[in-house]
Amino acid sequence: MTKPSNHPQRFALNYELHARPPEALSIPEQASYLALATDPANRQAEYESIVELCTRYGVTAPAPEVNHFKVDLGTFRLKWERRAECSSYTFFRHGDFSDPFTQPVIASIPQAWLDQLPGQVLVAAHVVLRKAPAETPDSEDLASLFEGNPLVGGRVGDGVASVRADFRIHADGFSRFLIDDISLTPRQAGRMVQRLLEVETYLMRALLTLPVARATLPVLADADRQLSALLNEMVEVRSEDEPALLDRLTRLAAVVEGTISSTLGRICAARAYQDLVERRLAELREVRVEGVQPICEFVERRLRPAMSTCETVARLQDSLSERISRASEMLRTRVDIALQRQNQSLLSTAARRAKLQLRLQETVEGLSVAAVSYYVVGLVGYAAKAIKALGAPVNPEIVIGLAIPIVVVIAALGVRHIRQLVQRAVT
Secondary structure, eight states, rough: OEEEEEOOOHHHHHHHTTTSOOOOOSSSSEEEEEEOOGGGGGGHHHHHHHHHHHHHTTTOOOTOOOOOEEEOOOSOOEEEEEEESSSEEEEEESSSSTTTTSSOGGGOOOHHHHHHOOOOOOOEEEEEEEOSSSOOOOHHHHHHHHTTOOOOOEEEEETTTEEOOOOOTTTSSSSEEEEESSSHHHHHHHHHHHHHHHHHHHHHHHTTTHHHHHHHHHHHHHHHHHHHHHHHHHHHHGGGGGGHHHHHHHHHHHHHHHHHHHHHHHHHHHHHHHHHHHHHHHOOOOOTTTTOHEEEHHHHHHHHHHHHHHHHHHHHHHHHHHHHHHHHHHHHHHHHHHHHHHHHHHHHHHHHHHHHHHHHHHHHHHHHHHHHHHHHHHHHHHHHHHHHTTTTOOHHHHEEEEEEHHHHHHHHHHHHHHHHHHHHHHH
C-alpha cells in the first residue's frame, strides 16, 4: 500500500513542539544564566564556542543547524538556546552549598571561554533552589543574601514554592533569584526557573525600545511645531509661494516617515515581548505574601510606563503622518486650482491670439486676392491690346472689365483651396 508523502516541514515543526524543554532540577540546585544580544553574523562564532567547550570536556558537539543544546560536562551542566535576537547560556550544578550566592556556578566555567563568547550581556542572573527552611526566614536574613536590597516575591505555583528577588545588578554583574522549595517536583522546579529567567530576559528586550522612544520624542515635538507653523502660513500664503510651502511640507513628511521607519520594528518587538512577560508572570501563579511586593506587580509597574512611552511615540507618529498628509492634500489642491487658473488664462490669451491671427489671415487673404487679380487682369489687358494691334476687332477696356469679376472669383477660390490644403496637412 502506498503511503501519502510527508509534508517537507512536518518533522521540523514536530521538533519545534518539543524544543527548549525545561530542565528537571533536584533540590538543592544552583544556576547561572547569561543572555547575550547577538548579531546573525556571529552565529558561526557562537557555534564554534560551543564546539570548543565540548572538545575541552571530551563530549560530542551539537550539529551546526541546531538552535538549542543540553550537555552534562561533569562539574556543571550547560543548556544553550539560540533565539532571534539573543542567545542564552544556563549553567546548572546540583549539590549542597553553604551560602547561596558566594560560590555561583559561573565560577566553575573557564574564564577564557566566557571572555570570548560573541555578543553583549543583556541579562545575567544567579538562581538558587533550596529546601524551604523549617521556620519562615527573617526579612533581614533574606535581605542579607541580596546585599540589603529591597526584595520582591511571593508564593508561586499556587504555593508549591517561595521566590525572592531584587532585580538589581550586583557587584559581580549578576542579579539574584532565591527559590525555596515547599513541594516542587523536578519538572516544576525546572519550569519555575525557566519562567523567572524568561521574565527578566523578555523584560529587558521590551525595555530596549524605551531609549529609542525617548530619543524620538523631541524629534516628533519639533516636527509638530513645524507643522503648526506651516498650517498657520497656509492661511495667508500667496499663490506664488504655495509650491515652496508644499516642498517644506514634503521635507517634514520625510522626517516623520524616517522616524516611523527607524522605530516601528522596535515598537512592534516591544509589544510582543510585553505580551510574553505578562504570559510568563501569569504562568507563575503568584500568591501575595504579606509585607512583600509581588514580582508581577513590581514588573508591571515598571514595564507599563515604559510601554506607554513607546505607544505614545507610535500614536504621535501616526497622528503627525496623517496631519501632514491632510495638509499636503489641501495645499496640493490649492496649487492645482492656481495652476488651472493659470492654464485658463493662458488658454484665453491663446484664443484671443488665434482670433487675431484669423483676422490677420483673412486680411492677408483679401489682399492676396486683390494683388493676384490686379496682376492677372493686367496680363489680360496686355493680351487684349496685342490682339487689337494685330487687327482683330477687340476693345481692350471691355475685355478688362469682363475679366475682372472672373479673375477675382477664380483667385478667391484658389486662395481658399490652398488654405484648406494647409489646414489638412497640419491636422
